[in-house]
Amino acid sequence: MNQKLNVVLMACRQAVPDPSLLINPLEHAGLKARVIQEPCSSKVEVFQMLRTLASDADLLWVVGCPEPACQLVEGSFRMAKRVGHAQEYLREIGLEPERLGMTQLPANNQEALAATVKEILERARTLGPNPARVGVSVEKE
Amino acid sequence: MIVGTRKPLAEIQDMVKKYDRLLLAGCDTCVAECASGGRREVAELAAALQMAFRLAGKEMDIQEASVDRQCVHEFLLDVVEAAQETDAVLSLACGAGVQALADRLPETPVFPALNTLFIGETAQRGLWLENCRGCGNCMLGLTGGICPVSRCAKSLLNGPCGGARNGLCEINLAKEITPEVPCAWLQIYDRLAALGELDRLLELTPPKDWSCGDASGPRRVVREDQQA
Numbered sequence: 001m002n003q004k005l006n007v008v009l010m011a012c013r014q015a016v017p018d019p020s021l022l023i024n025p026l027e028h029a030g031l032k033a034r035v036i037q038e039p040c041s042s043k044v045e046v047f048q049m050l051r052t053l054a055s056d057a058d059l060l061w062v063v064g065c066p067e068p069a070c071q072l073v074e075g076s077f078r079m080a081k082r083v084g085h086a087q088e089y090l091r092e093i094g095l096e097p098e099r100l101g102m103t104q105l106p107a108n109n110q111e112a113l114a115a116t117v118k119e120i121l122e123r124a125r126t127l128g129p130n131p132a133r134v135g136v137s138v139e140k141e
Numbered sequence: 142m143i144v145g146t147r148k149p150l151a152e153i154q155d156m157v158k159k160y161d162r163l164l165l166a167g168c169d170t171c172v173a174e175c176a177s178g179g180r181r182e183v184a185e186l187a188a189a190l191q192m193a194f195r196l197a198g199k200e201m202d203i204q205e206a207s208v209d210r211q212c213v214h215e216f217l218l219d220v221v222e223a224a225q226e227t228d229a230v231l232s233l234a235c236g237a238g239v240q241a242l243a244d245r246l247p248e249t250p251v252f253p254a255l256n257t258l259f260i261g262e263t264a265q266r267g268l269w270l271e272n273c274r275g276c277g278n279c280m281l282g283l284t285g286g287i288c289p290v291s292r293c294a295k296s297l298l299n300g301p302c303g304g305a306r307n308g309l310c311e312i313n314l315a316k317e318i319t320p321e322v323p324c325a326w327l328q329i330y331d332r333l334a335a336l337g338e339l340d341r342l343l344e345l346t347p348p349k350d351w352s353c354g355d356a357s358g359p360r361r362v363v364r365e366d367q368q369a
Contacts (some may be wrong), residue, residue, distance in 0.1 A: 047182075
């Protein structure tokens with residue numbers, strides 16, 4: 001089986017007003033990409049991150065605003081803490097914590113957006129399929 | 142409230158590895174407040190176990206349920222019903238909740254996912270403090286509402302000891318604790334001084350009757366007016 005790597009992004013609407021700017025370059029590069037828009041990155045809960053990695057994501061990426069720019073003041077700060085907590089859980093599970101990434105992205109900054117896409121692409125290709133998600137563990141070579 | 146923390150995932154996994162169908166049962170009161178056993182934590186643990194077992198080559202059927210209070214039998218009906226379809230139950234309640242559930246499920250193994258720690262207070266976001274040891278003979282009226290039994294490292298009834306430094310308990314010297322543990326007896330002194338009731342400290346507290354606490358076997362409360 002040669003399935004495309006599946007990247008799920010949970011992105012703050014303020015940081016990423018147009019999700020296609022993330023989806024298109026990732027799909028052109030051969031990945032399957034999906035953006036879940038959030039009112040703020042702090043709305044992403046740890047259980048949602050873990051569930052997404054358990055169900056369909058090879059790589060999960062949370063995108064928020066830079067901390068000083070967060071409309072909910074401490075939303076990006078909280079998001080970073082939650083991502084850290086979820087990564088600790090991944091270590092306990094025995095899964096690479098790098099399968100959960102995050103970026104604090106200034107809105108309408110094309111350079112930062114391109115750098116994020118590049119980082120996601122490299123991370124997805126380095127890690128490959130997620131052995132802990134549904135359907136992957138049976139596809140060993 | 143009762144404060145607990147999740148056991149290490151490896152320990153939990155080891156307890157339930159022989160089963161194929163698992164019910165995770167949360168409790169949405171105390172352990173939800175201390176972010177260890179509410180429905181969010183149930184969902185986290187369910188996904189984590191799913192992944193951990195998958196990495197070990199096993200596909201585990203995991204169901205989730207949460208009730209308002211696992212320590213009250215009337216609240217357990219949904220969990221008891223859901224448990225009929227599973228091989229074992231993993232409870233994210235305190236020890237009392239785990240036992241109440243086990244009592245209702247005589248033919249289903251029930252395991253604890255948490256370590257129950259203490260009766261505590263949410264001091265700030267992400268910080269819970271042990272403020273009561275359930276000693277059965279409350280002396281907060283004498284000590285300005287600050288409990289020396291739980292908050293003094295030596296449980297001194299007439300303090301402070303000689304180890305306090307700069308308002309801090311000497312246990313801070315033995316290990317790094319953040320935030321540092323204050324000397325409860327200095328807090329009691331400051332509180333009574335602010336209330337103008339320092340004279341309370343002139344009376345020595347006699348040795349405590351620990352038979353009211355956990356020194357005389359399992360305790361119980363009987364209220365006939367509440368009974369059926």
